[in-house]
Amino acid sequence: MRAPSLRRRLVGQLIVLSAGLAIALYVAVRLGAERASEATLDGILGAATSTIAEELRSVEGGAELDLSPGTFSMLAAMGEERIFHRIDINGLPVTGYADLPLPPRAPTALQPVFYDAEYRDADLRLVAVARSLMIENRAAPVLVIVGQTREGQRAIALGLANRAAALGLAVFLFAIPFSLLSARTLLRPIGRLAEAVGRRGGHDLRPVRHPAPAELAPLVDQLNAFIARLRQTLAQTETFIAEAAHHIRTPLATLRSEAEMALRQAGDEPTRTRLRGMIRATEESARSANQLLDHATVLFRADQKAQDRVDLGAMARALADRFRPTADLKDMEIRLSLPEERLETSGDAVLIEAALRNLIDNALKYSPADSTVEISLVDDLGYARIEVTDRGRGLGGETQAALAQRFRRGPNVGGVVGSGLGLTIVSETATAMGGRFALAEREEGGTCATLWFPRSR
């Protein structure tokens, strides 16, 4: 199972956050607008009501209200609102709407009381102001209540709220591309790092030097530590193999050299037979060690996909020169036929060399003295085709597939020392390099081994 995508999580969180912000913005603007308009309304309403209360004068047997035009203009400033009033003296309504709701608590002279109430199917904002008036030489409590509908205020608040909603939505809509963009920008270093590591190829065991943000530095450090450990392990393995080979081969060389000398000096046939057996055994163990190492190298390197440019003609020539003294020992001839043009393939030079070396080695080993081994290289429809042909004993009725199996040798090897790994190495190399290997018996006797490698341009 994969962990959720960082990008998706980051974008999701940024969007949720901006949606929250947009809602908070809307609520704050709306509440603020309502409060502000209410406070303004209350101020005007309170001032007008206080003025009305002030303008009450006591007259003979009652009270008189002489409203100045300023008071009305103050109330008219509120817009298309309806105004209701009620004046109580001694607790009894004397003028205005007698059924206008009373305040929830009694106001004092200094402290008007503001309140909301429903009246004649309208929401009213009301203010009650108290004072006392000397009527007939007695202090009479006077209560002045002024109420006002709030449609205009509502309309203003709604307009503001709509604007706030539009603003919130705009913020939210802007936040979506912004969070996508910022997620991409933030995550880009991760992608670049992954790409840089991916481009290196499996065999590149140098530490990662790609610049990484501080948050990725621990990851890069761990990666580098891992690469260093891997490199060390590989180096140890290589050293171990080299050491093991050295420690086995040197005594084997002594054994062989001593046995050869003893054979030169020995006279009687039983001793000579034994010494020959010893020499064959050293030869066999050395060859097995060689081929096992070569085979391990093929398996190890095949995964690494090295892409050297390999000049197959030059390689065939070098190998032919290298094998000539060996061929001379059997009076054999190595004939080389190379094209004039340069035939190159791209792949692991070490593996291709190992494959070719094994084929030539086989051809020399299984051929009779005085015969010829031919190595030819030609262009074959975009492939470089290398043929190694001999006049040896052929395949002994075995199929190519059978002979390519590990440790499988033909029934006709006779007394020739071998490990049964040579053709395995050749066939595995051909596959790893994107090429092909074919083995066929020649009509005139002998074997023709063919390798194809894709030509590079």
Added chain:
Amino acid sequence: MRFLLIEDNADLARSVHERLEMDGHAVDHAATLSEADDHLAVAPYDLILLDITLPDGDGRAFLQRQRARKADTPVIVLTARSAVSDRVDTLDLGADDYLTKPFDFAELEARCRAVLRRRGGTVTNLQSYADLVFDPMGGFVSVAGENRDLRNRELRLLEVLLSAPGRILSKDQLCDRLFSLSEPVSDNAIEVYIARLRKKLEGSTARIETVRGLGYRLTGG
């Protein structure tokens, strides 16, 4: 031929040393690179046999040093390392050839010859017997001043016979020198090569006699 053998394994060094002397070569042995430098300072050598893993350093470093100071004595590396890349390395560093241990002496000889021939500096240790003149390294034979073209096995057969003229050499002794010890050889194989050599040396005063039941010997007037 004068060999410098640089090999730290005492047993192997002694064995190779004796074996080369048996074939009539002069051999100095160095167990370390510094000993090798001492030897090289006082005597010229025809060929250096060099081991790679030595107690006081890597044989490849020695090879590089040699090439850097333009010392061009041919070097054949005797290596116990067989990793493919090691083999390629040694040649790149200027070795003339390499052999992986354990090695066949016949192959070592063949490679020494090939290297010396390639270098063009054929050592002139000509052997002569009767009217035969023989250069074992150059692979060159003449009968009464007339060059004869011999193949490798014929040359080696002649070389063995010339190493003990007048002595009877058994078929087995000749077989051991001529054929790889790890390849099966039929009983009459040696007779084929004796016949070929006789044909090549026709007209010479030197003759290969068959000693019935015992073997062959080289005689000359």
